[in-house]
Amino acid sequence: MSKPSIPQGTRDFYGETLYKRNFILQTIKNVFELYGFQPLETPAMENLETLMGKYGDEGDKLIFKILNNGLADPKNIEKTKQGFKKILDGRNSEDISSRALKYDLTIPFARFVAMNYGQLNFPFKRYQVQPVWRADRPQKGRYREFTQCDADVVGSKSLINEIELAGIYHKAFNQLGLKEYALHINNRKILAGLAEICHAPDKMIDISIAIDKLDKIGLEKVKEELQQRGFENEQVSLVEKYLLIAGNNASRIESMKKIFANNETALKGIEELEFIITHCGSYNIIIDGTLARGLNYYTGIIFEAKAPANVKMGSIGGGGRYDDLTGSFGVPDIAGVGISFGVDRIYDVMDELDIFPAKMESGTTALFMNMGSDEALSTLKIMQVLREEGISCELYHEQAKMDKQFKYASKKNIRYAVIIGSREITEGKCSVKHLLTSSQEEILISELSSWFKKELRLPNNI
Amino acid sequence: MSKPSIPQGTRDFYGETLYKRNFILQTIKNVFELYGFQPLETPAMENLETLMGKYGDEGDKLIFKILNNGLADPKNIEKTKQGFKKILDGRNSEDISSRALKYDLTIPFARFVAMNYGQLNFPFKRYQVQPVWRADRPQKGRYREFTQCDADVVGSKSLINEIELAGIYHKAFNQLGLKEYALHINNRKILAGLAEICHAPDKMIDISIAIDKLDKIGLEKVKEELQQRGFENEQVSLVEKYLLIAGNNASRIESMKKIFANNETALKGIEELEFIITHCGSYNIIIDGTLARGLNYYTGIIFEAKAPANVKMGSIGGGGRYDDLTGSFGVPDIAGVGISFGVDRIYDVMDELDIFPAKMESGTTALFMNMGSDEALSTLKIMQVLREEGISCELYHEQAKMDKQFKYASKKNIRYAVIIGSREITEGKCSVKHLLTSSQEEILISELSSWFKKELRLPNNI
Numbered sequence: 065m066s067k068p069s070i071p072q073g074t075r076d077f078y079g080e081t082l083y084k085r086n087f088i089l090q091t092i093k094n095v096f097e098l099y100g101f102q103p104l105e106t107p108a109m110e111n112l113e114t115l116m117g118k119y120g121d122e123g124d125k126l127i128f129k130i131l132n133n134g135l136a137d138p139k140n141i142e143k144t145k146q147g148f149k150k151i152l153d154g155r156n157s158e159d160i161s162s163r164a165l166k167y168d169l170t171i172p173f174a175r176f177v178a179m180n181y182g183q184l185n186f187p188f189k190r191y192q193v194q195p196v197w198r199a200d201r202p203q204k205g206r207y208r209e210f211t212q213c214d215a216d217v218v219g220s221k222s223l224i225n226e227i228e229l230a231g232i233y234h235k236a237f238n239q240l241g242l243k244e245y246a247l248h249i250n251n252r253k254i255l256a257g258l259a260e261i262c263h264a265p266d267k268m269i270d271i272s273i274a275i276d277k278l279d280k281i282g283l284e285k286v287k288e289e290l291q292q293r294g295f296e297n298e299q300v301s302l303v304e305k306y307l308l309i310a311g312n313n314a315s316r317i318e319s320m321k322k323i324f325a326n327n328e329t330a331l332k333g334i335e336e337l338e339f340i341i342t343h344c345g346s347y348n349i350i351i352d353g354t355l356a357r358g359l360n361y362y363t364g365i366i367f368e369a370k371a372p373a374n375v376k377m378g379s380i381g382g383g384g385r386y387d388d389l390t391g392s393f394g395v396p397d398i399a400g401v402g403i404s405f406g407v408d409r410i411y412d413v414m415d416e417l418d419i420f421p422a423k424m425e426s427g428t429t430a431l432f433m434n435m436g437s438d439e440a441l442s443t444l445k446i447m448q449v450l451r452e453e454g455i456s457c458e459l460y461h462e463q464a465k466m467d468k469q470f471k472y473a474s475k476k477n478i479r480y481a482v483i484i485g486s487r488e489i490t491e492g493k494c495s496v497k498h499l500l501t502s503s504q505e506e507i508l509i510s511e512l513s514s515w516f517k518k519e520l521r522l523p524n525n526i
Numbered sequence: 527m528s529k530p531s532i533p534q535g536t537r538d539f540y541g542e543t544l545y546k547r548n549f550i551l552q553t554i555k556n557v558f559e560l561y562g563f564q565p566l567e568t569p570a571m572e573n574l575e576t577l578m579g580k581y582g583d584e585g586d587k588l589i590f591k592i593l594n595n596g597l598a599d600p601k602n603i604e605k606t607k608q609g610f611k612k613i614l615d616g617r618n619s620e621d622i623s624s625r626a627l628k629y630d631l632t633i634p635f636a637r638f639v640a641m642n643y644g645q646l647n648f649p650f651k652r653y654q655v656q657p658v659w660r661a662d663r664p665q666k667g668r669y670r671e672f673t674q675c676d677a678d679v680v681g682s683k684s685l686i687n688e689i690e691l692a693g694i695y696h697k698a699f700n701q702l703g704l705k706e707y708a709l710h711i712n713n714r715k716i717l718a719g720l721a722e723i724c725h726a727p728d729k730m731i732d733i734s735i736a737i738d739k740l741d742k743i744g745l746e747k748v749k750e751e752l753q754q755r756g757f758e759n760e761q762v763s764l765v766e767k768y769l770l771i772a773g774n775n776a777s778r779i780e781s782m783k784k785i786f787a788n789n790e791t792a793l794k795g796i797e798e799l800e801f802i803i804t805h806c807g808s809y810n811i812i813i814d815g816t817l818a819r820g821l822n823y824y825t826g827i828i829f830e831a832k833a834p835a836n837v838k839m840g841s842i843g844g845g846g847r848y849d850d851l852t853g854s855f856g857v858p859d860i861a862g863v864g865i866s867f868g869v870d871r872i873y874d875v876m877d878e879l880d881i882f883p884a885k886m887e888s889g890t891t892a893l894f895m896n897m898g899s900d901e902a903l904s905t906l907k908i909m910q911v912l913r914e915e916g917i918s919c920e921l922y923h924e925q926a927k928m929d930k931q932f933k934y935a936s937k938k939n940i941r942y943a944v945i946i947g948s949r950e951i952t953e954g955k956c957s958v959k960h961l962l963t964s965s966q967e968e969i970l971i972s973e974l975s976s977w978f979k980k981e982l983r984l985p986n987n988i
Contacts, residue, residue: 067641067856068576068637068640068641068855068856069573069576069641070568070569070571070572070573070576070637070641071569071571071572071573071624071625074569074571075569076566076567076568076569076638076641076642077565077566077567078564078565078566078567078638078652079564082564082565082566082567083565086565096889097889097890097918098913098916098917098918098919099913099918099920100889100890100893100918100919100920100938101889102540102541102544102889102890102938103539103540103544103545103548103889104538104539104540104544105538105539105540105544106532106538107532107533107536107537107538107671108570108627108657108659108671109533109536109590109659109670109671110532110533111531111532111533114530114531114532125595125596126595128571128592128593128595129592129593130590130591130592130593130627131590131591131592131593131622131623133587133588133590133661134587135613135614136613136614136615136616141614144613144614145614148610148613148614151597151598151606151610152597152598152603152606152607152610153598154598160593161593163533165570165592175530175532176538176540178530179529179530179531179532179538180538185934185937185938187923189920190540195570197570197571199595208571209569209570209571217923220923220924222923222924224902224903224906224921224923224924225923227906228906228920228921231906231910235913343903343906393530394529394530427558427559427562427563427564427565428559428562428564431562440686441686441805444686444689444690444693444805448693451560451561451697454560455560456559456560456561456562457560457562458561458562458651458690459686459690461649461679461682461684461686461687462682462684462686472647475647476562476564476647
């Protein structure tokens, strides 16, 4: 039998890693709820037709498809053969696979909104924290199963939503200890205006793609790329002028206003940016004309959250406004705005900065030492009293050398060992050993749970 | 475009349903942690070879297999063709599908333990709450994607684990409000002993399968089934005598001891049962000789938790002890014991008994009414103060008729509306309307968050 393994690009989570991940996810979920967002969970599987054609040709290839069952059943076998032919031609066949694993949370959310349109309370604010699957080539930081963490408001065009979403980033990053995050914002309307003043209104995407690379390849290469894409010198220098905008947010706004003095589209976008920064005063917002975001469906404000500059990690979140969430599902004109948190990246940043709260490694507060079967059994009732008070505890499963039992506690990061031998039972006392300091004290068994309650509220005491 | 839909047997969860589900899951998880169990999450996908052959022929057919990507790539096409032939013959082909969705939590747990054997701290106590997938025919209460909720201790033969697991059932069901649950227990050793005293030690499974049907088909039919399976009259009357054991737990133990007076296997099992009931005094335990549990891998104590008798729902959990978790993954002699909670069943029971805590429908405590754009913007800062105190709130996204805004609050089960118009801003006051009673009071804006803190600690006040 070969050594057991898990699929490439997937992970088991347990112990300290899982506690830390859950700390991040729970912090973000709590903030979503504080802002009035409600949870949604959609199935892992979607019908294939729900997903296909939504992510471009490259995306479609990365969707994990699920094999239909009963392919070799006599009643299905002819269809199966036909289906196999299609697959060999590089096409899909619903006779072979009619379901797939979800590729992101946005399309399932759109499918949900379209299906339940009549029942939902608009503006509908949902958050969703679930795994998604992509058949990408696994590499450092890129997984085939990973958790997305999204919040969207749909059915509202008000910029108040953008302000609130920026507030969510601010509150969540602060609670996680990432106070030095930066939220870059821009507006797709300004990029559309840029294409317009270049007299190439149909080339907004071309410009965006080139601009998006500025960080990686630098200004000269971006200019070259624009030239290769057929832009004239005059157009390229307009883009350059735009990319060279610098200074604080107020002066960036001023520079933008000058460049786009006669372009209504961009001026509307600038006005929106101005509105956002006015009402997000205390958030770490940077107006960033070079921010483009790849996804074509954005039409207004776009966001990208970046890790503190002392960590070379880049984007830890992003999002933006869109005009049409559900058009492809037959429900037109649902506008909205959403953000997402990059959970794996945030984990890596917090790990590098070493800012996870201490002592989140174990669920168990106290290990009751096993001093013999009679003594052990009498501790079971004592543990119940502690658990009534929310103090997690366990009994070592068998009488073993003390060393072995302490080692178990230490490996599990348990902070206290409680020793109740026959002498202690007679005297109604027990010994509690602090496993970090090795100090020990004697406590009345009847007062053990109140002792722990006091102790746990004062974690700096030990 | 056809109307969007989700795959048969899968569900979207949101709103009240999801809050209620999460209440159940969170309650159970908290109890697991109180008992020193630590969370584990394994991927949705496992390698096909990890799963195949573990669930019997019928189970294998219900595994959802994932299609490999790139089947039509020139470098793969020959293998793909060969693979299709195998599939048409009713076999599996790793060239077509090398991964599958997990079918339960036990096999992935076993795979995890085998993979990480050297690193784990034994006895290893893990809990796992994750979805699993089965290509079963969907029907009422049976889904293709559903959540399992398991806790296991492995690497220990001590019966203390059984006592603690019974304690987990007791505490969790009590916290959920299902105080009238019953925990039926039996021991596979007694069933083995029964086969032995019938002089058919190899027929323990046959006897178990027949006994398992007692509830549904009655004693006479069970006897008929045993006869059909080749049991002699004398054997059948021994089984009958065993099945007719009644009375309280103590007298059941006595009756069992008489029947199995000369059978060591069963006597060992009875002794274990006696030990458990002695130390689980306050739990609702019923010794039930007719309990067999289908899964072959159980070898000791077996559990089945039943819903309160006034709800016709039957089993809401089950589990038992096994000798060999990881043998099929090359790591022998890992004994353990585990339990699971039937989350969907528990939900239905609690819904029928109407015992979910009130007011768990919404995350939002207060809706700030939108009285115009200037007023609205000045509420944003007030909301931040409330959120600092953990009070969830949101601003209606646009100025609209009050009726429309109240309707939004009502649909979202929001309990308070806060009204801050221009007069209120000037006076530093706001009006808070209780949306359940329609009573209204005026509060200083500076005192709003302390007012809410007081109000929310006294939920019976309204």
